[in-house]
Amino acid sequence: MLVVACVKQVPDTTQVSIDPVTNTLVREGIPNIMNPFDTHALEEALRLKDAYGVRVVVVSMGPPNAEVTLRKALSLGADEAILLSDRAFGGADTLATSRVLAEAIKKLAEEDELALVICGKQTIDGDTAQVGPGIAVNVDLVPLTLVDKIIDLDLDNKSITVSRKLERRHEIVQAQLPALITVVREINRPRYPTVPMRLKAQETPVEIWNNESMGLDVNQIGLKGSPTAVRKIFSPEREPGEIIGDGTNDPVGTAQLLVDKLVSKELLHL
Numbered sequence: 001m002l003v004v005a006c007v008k009q010v011p012d013t014t015q016v017s018i019d020p021v022t023n024t025l026v027r028e029g030i031p032n033i034m035n036p037f038d039t040h041a042l043e044e045a046l047r048l049k050d051a052y053g054v055r056v057v058v059v060s061m062g063p064p065n066a067e068v069t070l071r072k073a074l075s076l077g078a079d080e081a082i083l084l085s086d087r088a089f090g091g092a093d094t095l096a097t098s099r100v101l102a103e104a105i106k107k108l109a110e111e112d113e114l115a116l117v118i119c120g121k122q123t124i125d126g127d128t129a130q131v132g133p134g135i136a137v138n139v140d141l142v143p144l145t146l147v148d149k150i151i152d153l154d155l156d157n158k159s160i161t162v163s164r165k166l167e168r169r170h171e172i173v174q175a176q177l178p179a180l181i182t183v184v185r186e187i188n189r190p191r192y193p194t195v196p197m198r199l200k201a202q203e204t205p206v207e208i209w210n211n212e213s214m215g216l217d218v219n220q221i222g223l224k225g226s227p228t229a230v231r232k233i234f235s236p237e238r239e240p241g242e243i244i245g246d247g248t249n250d251p252v253g254t255a256q257l258l259v260d261k262l263v264s265k266e267l268l269h270l
């Protein structure tokens with residue numbers, strides 16, 4: 001039984017700024033990391049490996065240097081790592097990205113029975129949360145987003161029950177396998193790699209699949225297969241904050257001032 005974890009290498013956005021002239025992200029000199037939500041996706045796949053002995057394959061679409069992120073996944077316990085890398089895949093929007101990842105997953109499913117695909121809820125750079133559902137549609141998997149717990153996985157009867165974390169409630173959903181889940185941070189605490197696993201990961205090859213091996217229609221992938229383009233990127237303007245009181249003197253008077261402000265802005269109704 002196969003479980004695929006999709007991980008994306010992203011710039012550490014805590015260190016990224018926006019170029020005010022070109023409106024693009026300034027990525028130079030910024031370290032790359034595994035998308036934080038994907039560390040939870042991988043951890044969940046590894047927990048299923050520990051519990052059920054499933055085979056865990058990690059897949060990433062990205063430039064050649066994304067191999068570093070895949071090697072990290074191997075050091076944590078993934079059985080195999082595949083990097084989908086080709087100039088033809090470059091410039092992809094979320095639709096074209098989902099297509100390439102989906103075709104890779106279909107190829108893997110030809111050799112092993114696919115139980116589950118696990119993605120992060122979203123990335124910290126693109127932030128769209130579209131790729132997981134996009135893969136599900138292309139592979140014909142049941143999409144279960146925002147999962148904070150796998151309550152039950154029944155590989156014999158091919159069913160999964162999960163908890164979905166919604167805004168003010170949880171939703172318990174049962175679905176048939178194969179399914180695709182996208183996970184939120186609360187689902188688990190990712191493990192750390194051990195030294196022996198790190199050493200083993202250095203010797204495990206990361207497979208590179210290019211478009212020669214995948215044979216995808218170049219009009220459906222990369223820039224050509226992307227119907228959307230980013231026109232502008234900018235930080236939203238915010239009103240400057242106002243500090244009321246000095247934090248120590250006259251707390252009652254300060255609270256009253258705050259209440260008056262909120263009432264005058266119609267944010268509070270007394």
Ligand SMILES: Cc1cc2nc3c(=O)[nH]c(=O)nc-3n(C[C@H](O)[C@H](O)[C@H](O)COP(=O)(O)OP(=O)(O)OC[C@H]3O[C@@H](n4cnc5c(N)ncnc54)[C@H](O)[C@@H]3O)c2cc1C
Pocket residue numbers: 006007008009035037038041059060061062090091092093094095097098101118119120121122123125126127128129130131132228229230
């Ligand atoms: C309109 C638009 C145009 C774009 N144009 C370009 C462009 O011209 N050039 C460019 O470089 N980028 C471009 N991008 C960014 C690129 O499309 C995204 O980085 C990529 O499609 C993933 O989308 P996301 O980061 O929003 O992922 P999300 O949908 O937020 O990711 C959800 C989950 O899907 C999985 N996932 C996402 N991406 C990957 C991946 N590559 N490999 C493995 N798993 C993955 C992960 O598990 C992740 O947690 C564009 C994005 C948009 C929205």
